[in-house]
Each structure stands twice: as C-alpha cells, then as structure tokens.
Amino acid sequence: MLKLGNHLSSSKGYKAMGEAAVKLGANTFAFFTRNPRGGKAKEINPSDVEAFLQLAQEQGLQRLVAHAPYTLNPCSADPDLREFARNTFADDLKRMEYTPGNYYNFHPGSHVKQGTETGITFIAEMLNGVLTEEQTTTVLLETMSGKGTEVGRSFEELRAILDRVECQEKMGVCLDTCHVWDGGYDIVNDLDGVLSEFDRIIGLERLKAIHLNDSLNDLDSHKDRHARIGEGKIGLEALVRVINHPELRELPFILETPNDDAGYAAEIALLKSKYIE
Template identity: 30%
Template sequence: MFVGCHVSIRNGYLGAAKTAFAIGANSFQYFPKNPRSMGVKAFDAKDAEACRRFAQERGLVSIGHTSYPTNLAVDEEDMRERTVKHLRNDLEIAEACGSLGVVVHFGHAKGGEPLEGYKRMIRLLDELLHDWRGEAKILLENNAGQGSRMGTTIEELVQVRSLLAAPDRVGFCLDTCHAFASGLWRGSNWKEVAAHMRSSGYFSSLAAVHLNDSVYPSGSFRDRHAPVGRGEIGLEAFSEFLQTPELAEVPIILETPAPAIGGHREEILLVRKLADRQEGVFDLEK
C-alpha cells in the first residue's frame, strides 16, 4: 500500500521526495508553489526532473495540491482567467515532477446557487484542460460541507466529471475527514458507501486518498483534521476503510497534524498496521 504524508518543498521538489523517503513513506503530497497565493511560478525544471527520477528509482508516488484560495466555481471573469493560468502552472509542475495530478477542492458557489456553481466549474475545467496533453490530472476533492454544501455527494462529483469535454483528464481525491464531516461517511456505514462508489463509477476514477480523522462528529460540516485514531472516526472504522480492495494501489496521504517529534513516521506505520489488522493495533483507543 502506498502510504505517506504532505511534505514541504522548502528544499525543492527533490528535497520533498527525499523527506518522504527518509520517514518510510512511499507516497507524498506537496504544494507546487505558495499555498496562500495563485500566481504563476517559474519553477526549476532540473529540480523537478530530479524529483521525478528519485521517485521512480525508489518506487515513490506523488500528488500535488493546489493553493487554498482556488475556487473552481468562481464567477468573476478576470478571476476565472487567473484561476485557469494558475492551475495550468500547477499541472505543468506536477507533470515535471512525475506526479499523478493536482488535487483541487470541488468548487463553492457564492450566494448559495449550486447549479450556477456547477456550470462555472465545468466551463473553467473545460477551458483548463482542452489542450492539456500531459499525464497529470486534475483530482477533484470532496468538500466537508461548509457554505453552499457543494461537493459533498458522490453524485455531484461523478456527474460534474461526466459532463466535462475531457473527463479522462480528471480523477478524484477522497478526503475521509471531509466525507465524515459532510455526513457521507458515518464511520459505521463504510460498506454501504463503498457499494455506492462502485455502482456509480467513482472508484474507477479514484486517484488518491487524504486519510484524516475528524475533530468533530459526522454531519457537523466542520473541517478540522485529527491524527488517525485520535478523532471521531476511530481506528476500527479506518481499518475497515483501508481494507477496501479498490484502495490497494491508491496513494494514501496523511494531512494530519504532524507530531513534534518524529513527524509522521509512526502514523504511517500505524496506517499500514490498520490495513493489515495487526495484533495490538487497536490498543490506542483503550
């Protein structure tokens, strides 16, 4: 199983890959550029290529994550054009680094008009991807339900993708905290949720998972990540989740608060134990 965490590019893209490898991860996520802005970055192509080679040689899988201000359902024309340029730049960086794609949160509509929001998302993604020929994909992430409640259901994600001119250039990233916060996953109903994902075709386009516990209960619509097993979801629910056959080769990325000592190394080991249901793995909850 490909298990890892989000890592910094403070020391470049190659540095990010080396950081992940050093803590025992075989997958990782990174911000292609400043996570607080939406500029276009003139990136170091040699550094990106070195990252690609290092990852290939050591069996690492990576994904990028776009910046926080990005909104696929933006309504202002100048902001839409800026978003397209920004995301194209992210895709170019991800492609150069050999990453599977770039995670982008499902859009949110201002004024609570989801139908118009869906239309704007489709228009923006079609413009972004119409001449994109790289292997890196846009990976739509489910939302926790804040604001307009857009992007919280499997139907929305699958339908928006199906309406794109080039749906093959878009995949999904499943965030477990978001799924829990939105009420999609209640912890005890994973078999039901997984069956729905199979029948809808969601799993066939799933490219990554953000594995995060939740500080708040299911249905709270509050996005606050907790370490695996330290939140409302719990170890038993995560163990069941991780044994899903469709997740066997999908990169599992931790976006949980990093411990002060040792980083995510121990949490990565815990996730692998949960997937194997190793003896003593549930002692954390006792």
Template identity: 50%
Template sequence: MYIGCHLSIADGYEEAAKQALSIGANVFQFFSRNPRGYSSKELDMEDIANMKKILDKNNFGPLLAHAPYILNLGSHKDKTYGMGKGILREDYEKLDSISIPYFTFHPGNHIGKGSEYGVKRISDALNEIITGNENTMLLLETMSGKGTELGHTFEEIRDIIDGVKYSELVGVCMDTCHIYSAGYDIVNDLDGVLERFDDIVGIDKLKCIHLNDSMMEFDSRKDRHAKIGEGTIGLEAIEKIITHPQLKYLPFYLETPNDLEGYEKEIKLLRKLAKY
C-alpha cells in the first residue's frame, strides 16, 4: 500500500523524505512553491539526489507535487490567467527536470462566465504549457463545487482533458472529501461512482487519491477536510475505498488537519485496515 501525507520541503527534499520514513509513509505530497504566494526556491540538486537515494532504498511510490492555490486557469482576467500559466509552466518544467511523476492543481473558477468558458480556458492554457516531451503528468484535482469552481463534475474533468492536444499527459487526482461534497456518494455507492467515472472520464486517467474525511454533509458543495474516521464519510467507507480493487494499488495522500504525529497514527490505522 502506498500511503503518505502532505509534507513541507522548506528544509529540503531529503528532510521531507526522512520525515515520511519516520511516520511510516512510503509516498508524500509537497507544494511546488509557496501555496498562497509567488515565491519559489532554486533546486538544490545534491538535496534532490539525497532524497532519491532514500526513496529508492525504501521502495517509495510516486511523489505528488501540488501547485499553489493562487492559480486560476479558468479566469477571464488576462493578468490572472497569464500569471497562472506562467507559474504552472515554470513549476511543471522544474518538476519534470527532477522526475517527479505527478503534479496536481485545482482547475480554477469561471467567475460567472460559465462552465463551458472556464473549461476551454483551462484546456487552452494546458495546450500552451504541455509540449508533449514531458514525463511528468499534470493531474486535475476533483473539486467540491463551491461558488464558480470548475472540476466538480466528471463531465467538466473529461471536457478539459478532451480539449488538450497531449491528453496522455493529463490525468486525475480524486479527492474523497471533494467528490463527496460535490454529490458523488462514495459512502453508499462507491461502485456506482467509480463506474460513472469510468464511463465519463476513463478509470485509466485516475492516478492517485487525496484521502480525506469531510466535516460537511453529502452534496454540501463545501470543502472542509476532517481527520480519517472523524467526519461524514466515516471509517467504514474509507476502508472500502482503500481496499477497492480499482483503487487499492493507487497512491493515497492524506490532507487531513494533522501534525506529523497525527499523520503517523492515521497511516498505521489505514495499513491495519488495508491488510496489504
């Protein structure tokens, strides 16, 4: 089972890998830069090499980078749109250069212009960013649907991917809290939700899972993560998710409101439930 959490790389990639090991994780997620700003650190190639030694020695699964929250590729505002493309392109090139397998981002908001407009803006942006020569995959994160948020329906996810020339380099990161809040009943009909995803997007496009419980009720359209087993999704449903035949071999990344000790407890619990 590939299970880990979100870790800071403020002290370097090697230190993040060591932290992951210390809590029993064999994958981890990190921000590609300041999550709510513009600042970005230069790569330290010795640090990267030391991290990779730890990953290889301990049979880690694929790492996942997360783009900053400030991006909005669905915006009609040229400055916002241009900034988003610039940051995503810069970080995508950097992550590809150090062989990070996956890079996920929130698709964006259409800000009143409508879903069709926003979807096309995102596809157009990805067509400017992806050259077709990369190995890193860009992953659209499934969203909860608050406000004018895009990516909360499988149809929007499909339409974004369909609009990208090199669509083989675009996949999906499914967030359990988000899709439950968006109205996909993974508690009572997990098989049905996955069948629907397969019919609309294609299960082969699903590359990883953000594993979170939810503070909010089903179909609330609100994004509030809860600790595993302490929310409205619940431990029984979480167990079904991590042991489902179509999901269990994917990497799971926790984004629950926890410190390292809390993540360690959740990872132990999930490994016990998974039994693999």
C-alpha cells in the first residue's frame, strides 16, 4: 500500500488534520509542531488527540512525519540561538509523545562560516542533550541541497552526525528528492546507484521517510526550489520509480510541492494510479 500524504496545518488540531488528510485521499501526513517560523506552540488538547487516534484507526492513517520549525539552527554561531533550538526541540519531543511512535524530522542547520566540523559537533551535542531512551519518537535528519552553509548536503555529513549520537536507535534519515537532486545525487538516471551509496555510507535501515518533490533546478544546483510533481527537472517518470522502488515503496511519502488542496488531491490521485500494488 502506498503511504502518501502532504503537509497539513496543525492550527485546528489533530482531528482536523486527520479529516483533511482523508478528504485529500491521503493515508499519512506531515505537520509542523508549531509555527514553521518558530514561536510558542499551541496547547495540545488531550481529547482532540484521542479523537484523532480513533479516526486514524478507523481510516487506516499511517505513521506521521512531523516537522521541526525552519527557524531552528542547532549549529548557529550564536549560543543563544543554539539554546533556543535545544529547548524547542526538547519541548517538541515531549509533545510528540501525545501521538507515540511517529517521526520528527528536522533540518540539521547552517554552520554560518564556522565550518562543517563545528556544525556537526553542535548538532550532535544538541541531540545528545534532548534524546531519551524512553521516547517513542524517531528523530529524522533531512538530506539537504547544500545551499549556503547548510550541514547535511551529503550522505557523509549525515553519517558524521549519526556517529556522534548516543541514542542510536532513536535516529533515522528523511530523504528529500528535490534536495538530493539539487545536492548532486542523480536520482533520475541512477536511482539504484544513489541508494547503493546511501546504503554504503549510512545504511538503508536508517531511511525512514521520503519527502517527494520535483525540483525547479538542474542537478547539483544547490538551490532547493521545489516544483509540483512532473513539472520540474526530476520529472514524473523518475518520481514514479522512487515510489515503486523495492527499497523505498513501504516508506511514508510526504509531498511538499507548491500546491493548494485541489493540487495535492490531484497529485495524490496521480501517484496512487502509478503505484504498483
């Protein structure tokens, strides 16, 4: 079964997100734990969560892929910003336990001219300060396109972070198709080769989710500009190979394409029609 959904607004609560996903034809979804630009998180209503969990069971909603705010930078040169990232991250992990057993994805951050090694050190320090053996949430490092001073532009950089994390079993990776393409990994002409390289460096058992996006940019552009499915340089045919690949087809796929609800519903229906059961 294709596990497919998109990003939904969490402002109206969990049950509303579940209902919106079902209406779009999705069976999973992503959501920001708070405003994607940061700020205080809305209080969680336990009765709303209970209603969502009941809906999820009835409708067959699959594992969710929450997303940390874009503003978090655990490897900032500013210690106050690193502390903000750590506190927000820790708070989000507590909030994730209302819906246990799901994923929490985040952008590793930008080292801001401190150097990649320093950035990796700061990211791992944050993770070691917030991860617990008791949590049921798996934290996912996202593959990045490599614009500016982003950390996570290569599989080697993600592996370097993972190697320094103490709670190894609480960590995984989310592969973004636009990001890896923009980052120089040719998933159009050599998907098997890219996955073999991922397996050699990180291990495919670490790959837990896919952000399924087309790209406005050429291979190795390091720009990160998402496009609708089939309207970019990756193309529909290549993305269909991604959802049907034997190493990927059972993972949750999250659309982050520039769309409205009608556009997402159309993309979900299109990809479902291309999925080989």
